[in-house]
Amino acid sequence: xxxxxxxxxxxxxxxxxxxxxxxxxxxxxxxxxxxxxxxxxxxxxxxxxxxxxxxxxxxxxxxxxxxxxxxxxxxxxxxxxxxxxxxxxxxxxxxxxxxxxxxxxxxxxxxxxxxxxxxxxxxxxxxxxxxxxxxxxxxxxxxxxxxxxxxxxxxxxxxxxxxxxxxxxxxxxxxxxxxxxxxxxxxxxxxxxxxxxxxxxxxxxxxxxxxxxxxxxxxxxxxxxxxxxxxxxxxxxxxxxxxxxxxxxxxxxxxxxxx
Amino acid sequence: xxxxxxxxxxxxxxxxxxxxxxxxxxxxxxxxxxxxxxxxxxxxxxxxxxxxxxxxxxxxxxxxxxxxxxxxxxxxxxxxxxxxxxxxxxxxxxxxxxxxxxxxxxxxxxxxxxxxxxxxxxxxxxxxxxxxxxxxxxxxxxxxxxxxxxxxxxxxxxxxxxxxxxxxxxxxxxxxxxxxxxxxxxxxxxxxxxxxxxxxxxxxxxxxxxxxxxxxxxxxxxxxxxxxxxxxxxxxxxxxxxxxxxxxxxxxxxxxxxxxxxxxxxxxxxxxxxxxxxxxxxxxxxxxxxxxxxxx
Amino acid sequence: xxxxxxxxxxxxxxxxxxxxxxxxxxxxxxxxxxxxxxxxxxxxxxxxxxxxxxxxxxxxxxxx
Numbered sequence: 001x002x003x004x005x006x007x008x009x010x011x012x013x014x015x016x017x018x019x020x021x022x023x024x025x026x027x028x029x030x031x032x033x034x035x036x037x038x039x040x041x042x043x044x045x046x047x048x049x050x051x052x053x054x055x056x057x058x059x060x061x062x063x064x065x066x067x068x069x070x071x072x073x074x075x076x077x078x079x080x081x082x083x084x085x086x087x088x089x090x091x092x093x094x095x096x097x098x099x100x101x102x103x104x105x106x107x108x109x110x111x112x113x114x115x116x117x118x119x120x121x122x123x124x125x126x127x128x129x130x131x132x133x134x135x136x137x138x139x140x141x142x143x144x145x146x147x148x149x150x151x152x153x154x155x156x157x158x159x160x161x162x163x164x165x166x167x168x169x170x171x172x173x174x175x176x177x178x179x180x181x182x183x184x185x186x187x188x189x190x191x192x193x194x195x196x197x198x199x200x201x202x203x204x205x206x207x208x209x210x211x212x213x214x215x216x217x218x219x220x221x222x223x224x225x226x227x228x229x230x231x232x233x234x235x236x237x238x239x240x241x242x243x244x245x246x247x248x249x250x251x252x253x254x255x256x257x258x259x
Numbered sequence: 260x261x262x263x264x265x266x267x268x269x270x271x272x273x274x275x276x277x278x279x280x281x282x283x284x285x286x287x288x289x290x291x292x293x294x295x296x297x298x299x300x301x302x303x304x305x306x307x308x309x310x311x312x313x314x315x316x317x318x319x320x321x322x323x324x325x326x327x328x329x330x331x332x333x334x335x336x337x338x339x340x341x342x343x344x345x346x347x348x349x350x351x352x353x354x355x356x357x358x359x360x361x362x363x364x365x366x367x368x369x370x371x372x373x374x375x376x377x378x379x380x381x382x383x384x385x386x387x388x389x390x391x392x393x394x395x396x397x398x399x400x401x402x403x404x405x406x407x408x409x410x411x412x413x414x415x416x417x418x419x420x421x422x423x424x425x426x427x428x429x430x431x432x433x434x435x436x437x438x439x440x441x442x443x444x445x446x447x448x449x450x451x452x453x454x455x456x457x458x459x460x461x462x463x464x465x466x467x468x469x470x471x472x473x474x475x476x477x478x479x480x481x482x483x484x485x486x487x488x489x490x491x492x493x494x495x496x497x498x499x500x501x502x503x504x505x506x507x508x509x510x511x512x513x514x515x516x517x518x519x520x521x522x523x524x525x526x527x528x529x530x531x532x533x534x535x536x537x538x539x540x541x542x543x544x545x546x547x548x549x550x551x552x553x554x555x
Numbered sequence: 556x557x558x559x560x561x562x563x564x565x566x567x568x569x570x571x572x573x574x575x576x577x578x579x580x581x582x583x584x585x586x587x588x589x590x591x592x593x594x595x596x597x598x599x600x601x602x603x604x605x606x607x608x609x610x611x612x613x614x615x616x617x618x619x
Contacts (some may be wrong), residue, residue, distance in 0.1 A: 037568065177351055
């Protein structure tokens with residue numbers, strides 16, 4: 001296990017040096033801020049863009065704080081997920097394709113240590129980026145709209161964090177099978193899109209789906225009791241463990257000779 | 260004996276890269292894996308390093324004092340791609356820790372190894388700015404840092420310029436005093452400089468296994484080459500003890516498994532009044548012996 | 556119209572955008588292995604707000 005610690009330090013150093021620890025949190029902070037701000041300035045924006053007839057009164061009911069934060073979460077569902085997938089797609093393949101992974105593989109390091117080091121490092125970066133940005137959005141929401149209780153906020157963060165565990169495991173697992181960045185991103189997003197679409201079309205049959213956690217993180221903001229919460233959480237945790245095992249199994253089949 | 264390899268075979272979908280190779284590596288020896296490009300050298304070394312699973316066959320490491328050699332291998336791949344964004348010291352620190360070296364005393368050890376390969380003054384510099392030769396030296400440093408019992412080097416000098424080549428070979432030679440070394444090359448001269456044992460490989464098959472002196476002797480045919488000014492008359496009869504091959508009208512090659520008296524041959528030309536412009540009776544060179552083995 | 560806008564609310568987001576852009580530009584100038592011409596990336600980073608720098612960090616560098 002000391003090997004895993006060394007590898008996590010390596011991942012940390014790498015993402016500091018290539019700037020991932022700077023640009024990803026900033027990108028999320030901007031994404032989170034822009035939602036409450038655009039909603040707050042919506043009347044002015046409409047006025048500038050629309051050129052409404054003289055004397056027309058815009059009367060949009062001010063949304064509640066819960067609604068604004070839900071809007072932030074739905075931004076994450078699309079743009080956030082896209083960023084998370086794109087920022088994770090090359091963490092394994094670039095080492096594998098250029099051959100630098102050999103210096104690790106030739107040493108007594110288990111596939112378990114390698115995969116877990118990647119998973120933990122990415123997850124920590126993602127959780128921190130997500131949490132900071134969501135708290136910023138919460139701060140703005142409280143100033144501009146109505147107060148949302150911290151309990152609701154953290155409930156929502158908790159549920160969303162489990163979804164992130166799954167998301168990172170999925171991308172890592174896919175990237176042990178494929179060798180190009182674009183195909184890894186494509187397949188990962190494809191799988192997520194199918195799950196989301198299925199939940200949309202046949203919600204009754206998809207109550208177990210990990211994508212369900214995204215909508216439940218929204219529900220957690222609006223009500224205290226969330227329906228059917230434990231089923232998707234249990235399934236997501238199990239699927240995450242399965243995906244990590246799959247990645248470890250697959251890594252053991254790797255051929256390092258370039259054939 | 261350190262390693263014994265039996266009937267080692269690697270089959271890929273389209274072709275067989277290594278065909279039933281059997282050999283042994285003695286403890287403390289230096290072995291060169293020699294052969295043209297595509298002979299299967301890299302495949303064999305990758306299997307030895309544990310990076311590649313053999314299709315069949317056995318690689319057996321001797322287990323001395325209960326310590327398995329598999330965990331004590333130093334490997335330098337062909338044209339290594341290092342982690343560019345690290346400094347030399349950070350890279351070696353990671354390698355050392357992953358090899359199980361204790362944190363205590365590691366930095367001291369890294370300094371020593373960097374001093375040995377001549378990179379001490381760039382230890383805090385990023386690898387991205389290193390030249391090819393420096394990267395190769397750092398590659399060697401990571402392979403010997405944990406003092407492995409077996410050092411495996413895949414084409415360690417083929418990408419270096421002549422000076423870098425000589426210096427690197429000297430480093431390897433110094434390592435042979437401390438550990439067992441096996442390295443691959445397609446250049447005979449490299450092997451000749453530092454190794455006692457050679458394995459000659461072609462198209463996945465082992466063509467020769469032995470030391471260099473034996474290789475020289477294996478080709479015991481004596482050859483004399485003569486070029487003359489005049490056209491050659493028939494000075495040799497059918498019943499000579501050697502074979503005669505006319506290259507052209509003014510050049511002849513004489514070969515025999517038995518000892519030929521060089522003076523005797525030269526005398527014959529003189530008696531005929533022929534002007535000899537070139538006469539070569541040098542013993543077989545290693546290069547010729549090597550080509551002979553490949554041609555078999 | 557402009558007076559109605561509370562600049563203390565918008566300032567943080569503008570500052571972050573400037574940081575993101577400057578960091579991308581600095582990284583791009585320093586980077587040796589940029590995929591495609593460097594001036595193109597400088598152009599993208601400056602012209603396309605937010606997305607430009609992110610695009611550079613994801614796709615602009617080789618082996619990173």
